[in-house]
Amino acid sequence: MPIVLIAGGIGITPLLSILNSLFHWADPREVWLFYGVRNRSEHLMKNHLESLRDTHPGFRLQVCYSNPSKEDLPGSDYLHRGRIDLQLLQRTLDLGRYEFYVCGPPAMMEVLVPAIEESGVAPERIHYESFGPASINKRRRPTTTAVTAVIEVRFSQSGKTVHWDSAAESLLELAEDQGIRVDSGCRAGSCGSCQTAIESGAVTYQQEPDADVQPGHCLLCITTPATDLTLAL
Numbered sequence: 001m002p003i004v005l006i007a008g009g010i011g012i013t014p015l016l017s018i019l020n021s022l023f024h025w026a027d028p029r030e031v032w033l034f035y036g037v038r039n040r041s042e043h044l045m046k047n048h049l050e051s052l053r054d055t056h057p058g059f060r061l062q063v064c065y066s067n068p069s070k071e072d073l074p075g076s077d078y079l080h081r082g083r084i085d086l087q088l089l090q091r092t093l094d095l096g097r098y099e100f101y102v103c104g105p106p107a108m109m110e111v112l113v114p115a116i117e118e119s120g121v122a123p124e125r126i127h128y129e130s131f132g133p134a135s136i137n138k139r140r141r142p143t144t145t146a147v148t149a150v151i152e153v154r155f156s157q158s159g160k161t162v163h164w165d166s167a168a169e170s171l172l173e174l175a176e177d178q179g180i181r182v183d184s185g186c187r188a189g190s191c192g193s194c195q196t197a198i199e200s201g202a203v204t205y206q207q208e209p210d211a212d213v214q215p216g217h218c219l220l221c222i223t224t225p226a227t228d229l230t231l232a233l
């Protein structure tokens with residue numbers, strides 16, 4: 001059965017091992033890789049992946065940038081603007097023909113894995129791994145309770161106030177989308193580099209942090225706002 005690999009961010013690492021093994025053993029199956037990052041600055045193994053694409057006719061590389069920079073070239077650096085979602089997969093593939101291997105941040109996995117399953121793909125053909133300490137709960141569905149409440153996020157030092165964008169995976173991504181510079185490393189709650197003081201409001205953690213969090217602070221990479229929020233950024 002042909003294979004679809006779906007990677008978000010550093011989730012590319014285990015999927016690259018699968019990819020390399022398939023090619024090492026000259027597996028004749030068709031293989032697709034959907035790889036989602038913000039832009040070229042996060043695009044890992046770019047040359048290696050493009051080299052595999054150019055030398056293996058059965059390998060289809062689909063790179064998605066959610067927030068390309070001005071220098072990033074559509075059609076060259078990336079094929080799709082936006083995040084990997086079910087609509088993109090359905091536009092590109094007949095999903096029922098494939099076996100899926102998915103690895104990415106929890107926020108991506110918790111939406112994408114159930115969506116693939118609900119599209120009719122048998123659960124035993126969807127293999128997934130979430131990076132960071134949390135494992136995903138496929139039965140969790142996005143709730144609609146927040147739809148009626150607009151949550152405001154204020155970045156006090158930057159003087160910016162925005163509405164929470166539920167399409168953003170985390171407060172880190174929201175800040176970066178606003179052009180606010182934030183230290184970050186693992187983007188999975190482990191290194192602590194995105195720790196930021198909360199001046200008012202509360203956040204929700206998408207997973208238990210591995211890093212120690214000081215009182216009154218949060219890890220932007222694994223949190224979303226629970227209420228209107230002011231961050232010292």
Ligand code: FES
Nearest residue numbers: 185187192194221
């Ligand atoms: S980037 Fe490492 S904990 Fe947030």
